[in-house]
Structures are given as structure tokens and as C-alpha cells.
Amino acid sequence: MNSARTEEGGRSGRVFLVGAGPGDPDLLTVKAARLIGSAGLVVYDRLVSPEIMALIPPEAERVYAGKALGHHHLVQDEINDLLVRLARTGRDVVRLKGGDSFVFGRGSEEALHLAMNGIAFEVVPGISAAAGCSSYAGIPLTHRGLATGVQFVPGHLREGHRLDLNWDKLADPDTTLVIYMGLQSLPETTAELVAAGLPAETPAAAIENGTTPRQRRVLGTLADLAERTRAAGLQAPTLIVIGRVVALADRLDWFAPPMAEVPTP
Known part of the structure; x- marks a missing residue:
């Protein structure tokens, strides 16, 4: 050049x-x-x-x-x-x-x-938010028997527009779904995924300020994650992780900054 x-x-x-x-x-x-x-x-x-x-x-x-x-x-x-x-x-x-x-x-x-x-x-290149934040929250993106793949999607809403995503493709119980910039649209996202066939009891997590001393995480399911994050007052930047791998978070939780765990509402 x-x-x-x-x-x-x-x-x-x-x-x-x-x-x-x-x-x-x-x-x-x-x-x-x-x-x-x-x-x-x-x-x-x-x-x-x-x-x-x-x-x-x-x-x-x-x-x-x-x-x-x-x-x-x-x-x-x-x-x-x-x-x-x-x-x-x-x-x-x-x-x-x-x-x-x-x-x-x-x-x-x-x-x-x-x-x-x-x-x-x-x-x-830098370590992506998906890889870094999920690891620091005790969540592997893939795990034998739980997730054979990963999908990354943006979750931000443009003013006056709905999320334009292929919900049927995203509602795959064998993959982990990572949503960037998805805090504001979380109620819509979880409702759309359930409507597309992903079980409401699918484990889900929200990770605020991942990998830093200010990290907080909220664990729940598709059915209640939006309400839990609202009650906890999470703010951007927050990464959303949805899939069976989230069930491992408590056992693999190695990073514990002060106030890292948000109490269950």
C-alpha cells in the first residue's frame, strides 16, 4: 500500500x-x-x-x-x-x-x-468482551455436553426500531448466545427467545464491567433475568450470556471482586 x-x-x-x-x-x-x-x-x-x-x-x-x-x-x-x-x-x-x-x-x-x-x-487484536467477561464470571462459552457452539449478536436498539434478529436461529439450546450492548433490550430479547422455542428455564447471566474490580454479575433464567438485572440496577457496559453453560457459573466462580455477586431479589 x-x-x-x-x-x-x-x-x-x-x-x-x-x-x-x-x-x-x-x-x-x-x-x-x-x-x-x-x-x-x-x-x-x-x-x-x-x-x-x-x-x-x-x-x-x-x-x-x-x-x-x-x-x-x-x-x-x-x-x-x-x-x-x-x-x-x-x-x-x-x-x-x-x-x-x-x-x-x-x-x-x-x-x-x-x-x-x-x-x-x-x-x-484484543481479548473480546465475550471471552474475557464470561471467563471472569465463571462461564465457559463451550462445554462438552452443554454447548457445541457460540453465537455473538448485538442487542442495542435504535430509537423507534425493534431488534431485527433471526430469533428462530438464535433459540438453539445447543449453543451459547452472547449479546453485546443488550441490557436495554433484554426484556424484548428474552421474550422473543422464549417465543421462538428456547425453554424459559434456560440459564442466563448479565455481567457488568467484566474483568474489572467493578464487576458484578446477575444469574437467572430467560424467564427472570430481565427483572433481576432491573432490580439490581445494572448499567452499561453489561454483557448478556444465555445457555446451559451458565449453570456452571457458581462452581467455576474464581474471580470475586468486592460486591461481585448481586443478591437475588
């Missing part, structure tokens, strides 16, 4: 699309930790944990590009253009995203925009 040039004629900087993982800085890859620790310019998202933000050098320039439901600091097209503009100043850019940037992180959209504009980039 031919790198773009700055207005002064020099080579543009590179953009590193870095997955910051689900929150625990010990889960960063060696490459991610090295890039973060030596960064001079960081464009970061809302879901990057405070513990990982603390690894950025104090003198580094920080640019916030976070998005929360219904409140976008920058829309995605603006973020894409921002990365190009910053790279064309000749500086390297660390684009820091929670989890893995290619798993519901829109990292591929940013990479395509960089490629179309001749900006050199590298992708640094």
Missing part, C-alpha cells in the same frame, strides 16, 4: 487499531501494552477501562471518540475522517478500543477508510 503524504510532503503516520480487551490491563497483549505505553497520540473509546487509560503516558495527547446509546460524541464517519486527518500530520496514532476492534467495534470500517485514503495501519 502506498502511504499518503502530509501537506509538507513527508510520509503520513501510521494508525494502530488496538484492542484494549474487556478491562483488566493484565489481559492486554504484549504488543498492545507496548503501543499504549509509548503512545504520543491516542484516540480512545468510552469502553476503555480507567485502569488501561492510566497506562497512557501523561504527556500523550488524548482524543475522545466515544459513543454511548443515543449520545455520540462523534459519529462513525467523523471518527474515520479524524483518523485520516491525524495520520496526515505525520504522527502515529493509537486507536484504542475496548475488547477486540473487529468484534462489534467497527474497527474494520475504520481500517477500510484508512486503506481507501492510503494510510498505513496495523491491527492489534
Whole structure:
């Protein structure tokens, strides 16, 4: 790929699309930790944990590009253009995203925009929220005899729209269903899955701030998880895990930060 040039004629900087993982800085890859620790310019998202933000050098320039439901600091097209503009100043850019940037992180959209504009980039994978948060909650995503596969789906609602998912395909008792950004739509999700044939007693969990000292989890079933999370006051970011593997959570619970377990209502 031919790198773009700055207005002064020099080579543009590179953009590193870095997955910051689900929150625990010990889960960063060696490459991610090295890039973060030596960064001079960081464009970061809302879901990057405070513990990982603390690894950025104090003198580094920080640019916030976070998005929360219904409140976008920058829309995605603006973020894409921002990365190009910053790279064309000749500086390297660390684009820091929670989890893995290619798993519901829109990292591929940013990479395509960089490629179309001749900006050199590298992708640094991160541990996904699904893998990290479920493990820290004592939930294996697959287990012999309980789950032979995993499905990842987004659960966020656009204003005025219903979730547009293939409920019949998702209501598979032999797979684990992981729902990103699914807290607000949880009542609809659980009702649709039961209507599609998944038993109401299927184990289910909600994991808030997974892998961090602020982690909390709520365990229940399809029938009552929405009410349990509401009663517990869980907030985003919360990952939803549905499937028979959730029944192992108590026996495999190895990570116990203060207030990690929400009392049963």
C-alpha cells in the first residue's frame, strides 16, 4: 500500500487499531501494552477501562471518540475522517478500543477508510468482551455436553426500531448466545427467545464491567433475568450470556471482586 503524504510532503503516520480487551490491563497483549505505553497520540473509546487509560503516558495527547446509546460524541464517519486527518500530520496514532476492534467495534470500517485514503495501519487484536467477561464470571462459552457452539449478536436498539434478529436461529439450546450492548433490550430479547422455542428455564447471566474490580454479575433464567438485572440496577457496559453453560457459573466462580455477586431479589 502506498502511504499518503502530509501537506509538507513527508510520509503520513501510521494508525494502530488496538484492542484494549474487556478491562483488566493484565489481559492486554504484549504488543498492545507496548503501543499504549509509548503512545504520543491516542484516540480512545468510552469502553476503555480507567485502569488501561492510566497506562497512557501523561504527556500523550488524548482524543475522545466515544459513543454511548443515543449520545455520540462523534459519529462513525467523523471518527474515520479524524483518523485520516491525524495520520496526515505525520504522527502515529493509537486507536484504542475496548475488547477486540473487529468484534462489534467497527474497527474494520475504520481500517477500510484508512486503506481507501492510503494510510498505513496495523491491527492489534484484543481479548473480546465475550471471552474475557464470561471467563471472569465463571462461564465457559463451550462445554462438552452443554454447548457445541457460540453465537455473538448485538442487542442495542435504535430509537423507534425493534431488534431485527433471526430469533428462530438464535433459540438453539445447543449453543451459547452472547449479546453485546443488550441490557436495554433484554426484556424484548428474552421474550422473543422464549417465543421462538428456547425453554424459559434456560440459564442466563448479565455481567457488568467484566474483568474489572467493578464487576458484578446477575444469574437467572430467560424467564427472570430481565427483572433481576432491573432490580439490581445494572448499567452499561453489561454483557448478556444465555445457555446451559451458565449453570456452571457458581462452581467455576474464581474471580470475586468486592460486591461481585448481586443478591437475588
